[in-house]
Amino acid sequence: MTLRRVNVLILVLLAVAFLIIVQRNLLNLSEFLHKEVPDAGMILPFESELSPDLRSETVRKGEEIPVLITATEERLGAVVAAMNSVYQNSKANVVFTIVTLNDTVGHLKLWLSKTKLKNVKHKIVIFKPELLKGKISEDPQTLEAAKPLTFARFYLPVYIPEAEKAIYLDDDVIVQGDIQELYETNLKPGHAAAFSEDCDSASSKGIVRGAGNQNNYMGYLDFKKEDIKKLGMRANTCSFNPGVIIANLTEWRNQNITRQLEHWMELNKQNDLYSKTLAESIVTPPLLIVFYKRHSNIDPMWHIRHLGTTGAQNRYSPQFVKAAKLLHWNGHYKPWSRTSAFTDVWDKWFIADPTGKFQPVRRHTGDN
Template identity: 80%
Template sequence: MTLRRVNVVILILLAVAFLIIVQRNLLKLSDFLHKENSDAEQILPFEAELSPQARLKTGAKGEEISVLITAAEDRLGGVIAAINSVHHNSKANVAFTIVTPNDTVDHLKAWMSNTKLKEVKYKIVIFQPELLNGKIPKDTSMLDAAKPLTFARFYLPVYIPDAEKAIYLDDDVVVQGDIQELYETSLKPGHAAAFSDDCDSASAKGIVRGAGNQINYMGFLDFKKEAIKKLGMRANTCSFNPGVIIANLTEWKNQNITQQLEHWMELNSQVDLYSSTLAESLTTPPLLIVFYKRHSSIDPRWHLRHLGTTGAGNRYSAQYVRAAKLLHWNGHYKPWMGTSSFTEVWDQWFIPDPTGKFHPVRRHAD
């Protein structure tokens, strides 16, 4: 009797153990199926709303590449061409932050949503000009130089708060290479940004009218002013072009770069610190001060500059322009104005405005 009871107990225990194992496996299977269904619910509707091209972009591998660009109403065609060139030439996971005035939002949305740019991943941020109160001169003669949107690059961590690294692009550029390569530019330890030095080639001096001082710090800052003298900067230091910026946003925030830039903006509004030679834009001088000998360099192929200045067409060959990864029409002459060099290159990336408001000016228009 005792042996039988023991055997019965053993059988009961084995049966219970078997049932427990079966139950656990069923629970795991249920969880797995639930997860699969949950994932499908999250992914399928999202994909169904996008074209195959958009799904390919969304599924691109690698971390998200944050790109900030500003969009003014009278330069919106440039913004469209720049975004289109980046989107077309990159397989990376690019996300645009477009900073624009409130009165440009509807036009921008219509242009993006009614063309192939509807595939682009972007968000629109309204620029608040009140941000610059007390930081730029009130002199009406400086209105062109003090266009509020030009200062958006000072606030990169504000507009792109969650990224560790970001790219800023002027609206008068087109990108001919994969922007992933530009994004992977190595910044030296402790550097918050990388720029293109304007003395990085023998031809650069000839491209900027006047040469000499006009490409160094003396062209932008008044070294007779005490506040500039105290900095101990060398007047003949090569300047850099802030139309393309690669920013380490972690360092930017740790070093309070935005606050430093604001300090020099405010000081200049009280005591004119900038040279009249090249300081047509009020954005470059504060950057030159804050990043004096504290910035990394961008590969010259990734920032071919001065295409909007007089004589650029004679300085660069068509082959050289085609080989460059990024073209920049900095200067007075923009490709949508019909007066710049290599306008035909920019035209490849321009998308006609579906609203009919923006029309590039062309010399030989009918």
């Protein structure tokens, strides 16, 4: 055997030995990884070395779901809790439009950017009170002038011009279901919006025993006024709650709903059309008129109301509250105050204010 053949044979044997060693090491590594993370798949060694700030959240894909919510300075914590509940309970591609006033923008931006909501898609829009000029009382002492943002829902197509459909939410809500389901609420042909009627079983009958009289149109409008009488509406028709709205914005634009609502705002200013007895809400009456017999209904479990009223703690069982897909603290008692029911549910979604300005009021241990 020549020297050259011996050298070739040695090289072949070395190559085989090297491959055996490599194969054995790979098998050992695979076995190690399998034992360490049997359900998580292979974890690359350098993943744990990445800065948490560089780990982008999984991009939410699919159709955008526009959600509009208003933000006042004194209730900013409510907005944050509502947004957090929507975002955490859904994988949908939610995009928030937050309508606010100039004096709130800085605080709102800081709160969103310094907390886990920094990845939430949103745009901030400044509400211009001039929109309401000539339509509501300009006396700063009146309820109307004090809360201009409550009328923002009238202008949904203005704030979300690119969308065909959108959701409006009051700030005193917590969403426990997947917002995608609410968004997919079926609206009947020709209907520009869906609401929750005040006679629905989940919030007014059976479950909420003793909640008081069911609300109807008589509670919001003065049926002695000629402008109301000539509409031919039945006074005992169930009213609806506009704290949650599913809007078909294409129909809203085609039917010029915003202008119709403004018309009834102007008429009320001239002729005082609203009921004197109630309704706290000066926003609801124009909606009741414009959408009389022309709206679709929201699944009752997607708008459980009256959590902000007296005795709500006794009317709803904890099990029912847990099962509800959307909770609404409409009424005087808000979940960030000491007098409200089910504050523990709201607290789960509240994110502390980085500035410390907004602090939920809670009972001290020694309180009765």
